Amino acid sequence: MIRVQREDFDIGAELDRLAAGNPRIGGIASFVGLVRDFNLEAGGDDRVSALTLEHYPGMTEKKLAEIEAEAHRRWPLDAALIIHRYGRLEPGDRIVLVATASPHREAALAACHFLIDWLKTDAPFWKSEETPRGERWVEQRAQDDAARKGWR
Amino acid sequence: MIRVQREDFDIGAELDRLAAGNPRIGGIASFVGLVRDFNLEAGGDDRVSALTLEHYPGMTEKKLAEIEAEAHRRWPLDAALIIHRYGRLEPGDRIVLVATASPHREAALAACHFLIDWLKTDAPFWKSEETPRGERWVEQRAQDDAARKGWR
Amino acid sequence: MSVQLLYFAWLRARIGRGEEELELPPAVRDVAGLLEFLRSRGGRYAEALADLSVVRVAVNQDYVERDHPVRGGDEVAIFPPVTGG
Amino acid sequence: MSVQLLYFAWLRARIGRGEEELELPPAVRDVAGLLEFLRSRGGRYAEALADLSVVRVAVNQDYVERDHPVRGGDEVAIFPPVTGG
Numbered sequence A, B: 001m002i003r004v005q006r007e008d009f010d011i012g013a014e015l016d017r018l019a020a021g022n023p024r025i026g027g028i029a030s031f032v033g034l035v036r037d038f039n040l041e042a043g044g045d046d047r048v049s050a051l052t053l054e055h056y057p058g059m060t061e062k063k064l065a066e067i068e069a070e071a072h073r074r075w076p077l078d079a080a081l082i083i084h085r086y087g088r089l090e091p092g093d094r095i096v097l098v099a100t101a102s103p104h105r106e107a108a109l110a111a112c113h114f115l116i117d118w119l120k121t122d123a124p125f126w127k128s129e130e131t132p133r134g135e136r137w138v139e140q141r142a143q144d145d146a147a148r149k150g151w152r
Numbered sequence C, D: 001m002s003v004q005l006l007y008f009a010w011l012r013a014r015i016g017r018g019e020e021e022l023e024l025p026p027a028v029r030d031v032a033g034l035l036e037f038l039r040s041r042g043g044r045y046a047e048a049l050a051d052l053s054v055v056r057v058a059v060n061q062d063y064v065e066r067d068h069p070v071r072g073g074d075e076v077a078i079f080p081p082v083t084g085g
Helices: A011-019 A059-074 A105-122 A142-149 B011-019 B059-074 B105-122 B142-149 C009-015 C031-040 C043-048 D009-015 D031-040 D043-048
Strands: A002-005 A027-034 A050-055 A079-085 A087-089 A094-102 A125-131 A134-137 B002-005 B027-034 B050-055 B079-085 B087-089 B094-102 B125-131 B134-137 C002-007 C019-023 C056-059 C062-064 C075-079 D002-007 D019-023 D056-059 D062-064 D075-079
Touching: A002 A059, A011 A027, A011 A079, A011 A094, A011 B011, A027 A105, A027 B105, A059 A079, A059 A105, A079 A105, A094 A105, A105 A142, A105 B027, A105 B105, B002 B059, B011 B027, B011 B079, B011 B094, B027 B105, B059 B079, B059 B105, B079 B105, B094 B105, B105 B142, B134 D009, C002 C009, C009 C043, C009 C075, C031 C043, C031 C056, C031 C075, D002 D009, D009 D043, D009 D075, D031 D043, D031 D056, D031 D075
Parallel strands: A002 A079, B002 B079, C002 C075, D002 D075
Antiparallel strands: A027 A094, A027 B027, A050 A087, A050 A125, A079 A094, A125 A134, B027 B094, B050 B087, B050 B125, B079 B094, B125 B134, C002 C019, C056 C062, C056 C075, D002 D019, D056 D062, D056 D075
């Protein structure tokens, strides 16, 4: 299941819903991305007071659905969930939730890792940061590309 | 932080608390283990109506603290949490929560995976299942041992 | 033929608009040709598209390479590498 | 010397108790010796400890091998491989 929304989400409620009524599920792995108050690439010097996430309506949903389908092809998952927010967010705010549920711990953990890695390189979102020196578009990290290629 | 308790826990509240007031954190990875209504090893044939978790009070807390400390040594984590329940649980009930928070996505994901793998082989808990054929002590899975050794 | 163009992130900011319908000359047959045509319009287009190594393109909501055909009615989106998650 | 013995899971169930204080003969110096001594008590002990390959031991709340020393006042726990998580 995928959702692209401006509003915040409730992690506990989302994970409960993922497993609800399915006692085959033995494990739920999840990753939550939060807005940091600094830029990792800038060495942590640059304070970030807010983030604006732009996306490509239509293609975003299409890509997230493809990524989710790929995870289902690769692992025995009973359920998967991707929620990604857009709009203006402040440090500590939730950006993204990926979660996977499976009878098997290893499948849930690997698929969750896979989903966030693929999402980073394949979902059409762009971040712009508000810093003391003005607005700045975040640049893609080489590590993200490498992480994505590791799953081929 | 570690907790060994009979009571259930609230995943959303626990993860919120883990990152609260620390805007350096960019990601929270977590794994929740649930009671399945069948035994994986028995090929899924054997229905499980309940599980009783026995543990070794004192050593459990010691081992969980050691496992958590080891994760902090290996990865740049801002916070880690292990909650493990004991007592009688039914299918769908939460057994365990491990969660890790870091500025770095990769660190959070790897450390979370590590924690649950180590916990499976090193934390002194034992499961007994209620099945139509009576109570049965769960046997250790060879895969768990292999997963643990993969982290050396 | 005409295509629907979409721009995102700093490409949108530099070009100064998020979308436009554009009539393409018949010589434009693929993504490479489209990018060259846009650059040839000069001004903000030439500036925004100065370094094509940091430009990604999707046709009808799929990532494509430069040799992908562009046809009338296509939705062509031009943007920098993605940075979500 | 006397040690505090703890049993868990099916070892507890088969031996029929969760803990006991036991006076050990002076010949018992390590975990292997302790396990042999317990088996020599026969009955439920011999039965529960028939297959030592599925028995794990912790001394003072640390996993130990069979050659680990056992000293007076130690807390020695005997149990099957763990299955939590």
